[in-house]
Amino acid sequence: MEFKEKPIAVCLVSGGMDSCVTAAIARDEGFELAFLHLSYGQLTEKRERKAFEDIADFYSVQHRLVLNVDFLLKIGGSALTDRKIEVPKGDVQRQGIPPTYVPFRNANLLSIATSWAETLQAKAIFIGAVAEDSSGYPDCRPEFYEAFEKVIEIGTRPETFVKIKTPVIHLTKAEIVKRGVKLNAPLHLTWSCYKSEELACGECDSCLLRLRGFKMAGVIDPIPYAKIPAEFAFAK
Amino acid sequence: MEFKEKPIAVCLVSGGMDSCVTAAIARDEGFELAFLHLSYGQLTEKRERKAFEDIADFYSVQHRLVLNVDFLLKIGGSALTDRKIEVPKGDVQRQGIPPTYVPFRNANLLSIATSWAETLQAKAIFIGAVAEDSSGYPDCRPEFYEAFEKVIEIGTRPETFVKIKTPVIHLTKAEIVKRGVKLNAPLHLTWSCYKSEELACGECDSCLLRLRGFKMAGVIDPIPYAKIPAEFAFAK
Numbered sequence: 001m002e003f004k005e006k007p008i009a010v011c012l013v014s015g016g017m018d019s020c021v022t023a024a025i026a027r028d029e030g031f032e033l034a035f036l037h038l039s040y041g042q043l044t045e046k047r048e049r050k051a052f053e054d055i056a057d058f059y060s061v062q063h064r065l066v067l068n069v070d071f072l073l074k075i076g077g078s079a080l081t082d083r084k085i086e087v088p089k090g091d092v093q094r095q096g097i098p099p100t101y102v103p104f105r106n107a108n109l110l111s112i113a114t115s116w117a118e119t120l121q122a123k124a125i126f127i128g129a130v131a132e133d134s135s136g137y138p139d140c141r142p143e144f145y146e147a148f149e150k151v152i153e154i155g156t157r158p159e160t161f162v163k164i165k166t167p168v169i170h171l172t173k174a175e176i177v178k179r180g181v182k183l184n185a186p187l188h189l190t191w192s193c194y195k196s197e198e199l200a201c202g203e204c205d206s207c208l209l210r211l212r213g214f215k216m217a218g219v220i221d222p223i224p225y226a227k228i229p230a231e232f233a234f235a236k
Numbered sequence: 237m238e239f240k241e242k243p244i245a246v247c248l249v250s251g252g253m254d255s256c257v258t259a260a261i262a263r264d265e266g267f268e269l270a271f272l273h274l275s276y277g278q279l280t281e282k283r284e285r286k287a288f289e290d291i292a293d294f295y296s297v298q299h300r301l302v303l304n305v306d307f308l309l310k311i312g313g314s315a316l317t318d319r320k321i322e323v324p325k326g327d328v329q330r331q332g333i334p335p336t337y338v339p340f341r342n343a344n345l346l347s348i349a350t351s352w353a354e355t356l357q358a359k360a361i362f363i364g365a366v367a368e369d370s371s372g373y374p375d376c377r378p379e380f381y382e383a384f385e386k387v388i389e390i391g392t393r394p395e396t397f398v399k400i401k402t403p404v405i406h407l408t409k410a411e412i413v414k415r416g417v418k419l420n421a422p423l424h425l426t427w428s429c430y431k432s433e434e435l436a437c438g439e440c441d442s443c444l445l446r447l448r449g450f451k452m453a454g455v456i457d458p459i460p461y462a463k464i465p466a467e468f469a470f471a472k
Contacts, residue, residue, distance in 0.1 A: 065310070065311070067307035067310060067311075069305075069307060071303035071304065071305060071348060072351065074301070074303060075301070075303075075348070075351045075352050075355050102351070103350070103351040103352075103354035103392065103393075104347060104350045104351045104388075104391055104392055105351070106391065107347040107351075107387060107388075107391050108344070108347040108348060110347075111340060111343040111344040111346075111347045112307060112311070112344060114339070114340045114343065115308065115311045115338070115340045115341070115343075115344060116311050116339075118339035118340060119311055119339055138390065138392055138393060139390075139391035139392070141390070143390050144387065144390045147386045147387045147390050147391070148387050150383045150386070151343060151380065151383045151384050151387055152340075152343075154374065154375075154377070154379050155340055155342065155343050155374050155375035155380045155383070155384075156339065156340055156375070157339075157374060158374070
């Protein structure tokens with residue numbers, strides 16, 4: 001009987017819902033998962049790291065890499081990394097670049113993922129980018145990933161072929177929840193809140209997007225919240 | 237009298253000759269210099285850092301940023317960052333990817349430079365890439381920088397315009413030496429050796445390329461060597 005190795009996919013796993021479902025999709029597509037977690041000094045770093053390990057354990061992931069990329073903290077310019085800038089509450093519909101934007105963050109994350117992918121001879125990088133969230137994030141749009149894939153083609157060894165896969169990029173948060181449920185992704189192990197590490201705050205942009213997604217999907221969000229805005233209360 | 241601020245250029249300054257001359261060119265083109273040094277666990281990190289500071293002092297650079305990007309060390313796969321892989325001696329003409337290659341290193345460096353450039357509202361990133369050196373380094377070729385510039389266009393704020401400038405990319409090492417001499421660049425403060433921190437070894441690829449460059453330019457290399465191969469002896 002011939003043994004055929006699965007191709008490896010590097011999955012950027014923040015610990016949030018989008019990256020968890022993205023990893024579930026990579027696994028469903030037949031890849032061996034390699035989990036990459038990049039901590040860059042965000043306020044909820046410890047909680048996200050725990051979510052990463054919990055999800056990795058859930059999928060029995062062997063290749064795990066956690067890297068400190070706190071140079072992003074030193075470059076500054078974002079509410080997620082600069083404690084002097086307040087994380088905004090609510091108003092998900094706000095226009096323009098949100099203050100949680102870390103300049104060119106995703107290019108940094110993808111560059112690291114590509115270095116690891118080339119080392120592992122992986123065939124793909126999965127990233128849970130969502131276009132719906134990206135009105136203000138220039139490095140979350142499909143065009144950005146297409147352009148970056150060209151950089152990988154040109155900038156790696158001739159024998160290296162790494163595709164960037166963004167399987168949830170055109171999904172709504174509700175569709176991501178449904179997809180996760182369908183694939184039995186461990187949504188209960190994920191963490192989305194930008195502000196708190198014990199109970200999700202229920203107030204920050206990320207909590208509101210998540211709560212809205214579960215509400216629209218008609219699914220109860222399994223993680224605990226400090227408080228849930230009235231409009232989403234039935235989601236619990 | 238109207239005061240017009242100079243545009244800022246982020247210069248990636250390793251401490252080597254190419255990046256020193258590149259910075260001299262950026263200054264000559266009228267940019268205010270912002271010096272970025274990225275240490276990634278290379279063997280000669282301390283010596284390169286000293287060269288960086290010396291060159292920054294020489295040009296009275298105010299914006300200086302030194303970042304530890306040792307995640308490259310943890311990803312591994314290169315003789316520069318993995319002490320188990322021997323740095324090759326000599327044979328500059330060797331074909332293929334040299335073992336000093338850090339997978340996708342320049343994409344990581346450029347991503348960081350872009351994040352800082354966006355924070356500083358800089359207009360350009362100068363990097364001392366040299367095509368002559370790049371037969372084996374896929375992320376040192378002009379096509380790579382062109383592709384990366386597109387990623388920057390797409391992946392940054394609408395008001396951010398950052399050009400990637402590689403002014404020495406088509407120059408030979410000899411032409412770089414001549415250009416540096418013409419611009420009074422502080423070549424005596426630079427460091428190129430991959431192996432040693434006291435006296436340049438005169439044996440590694442980087443030393444040999446440098447010595448050959450000075451010889452072809454008919455200029456004496458002002459830095460001290462432990463030994464100089466006979467073919468380059470007259471360069472001293």
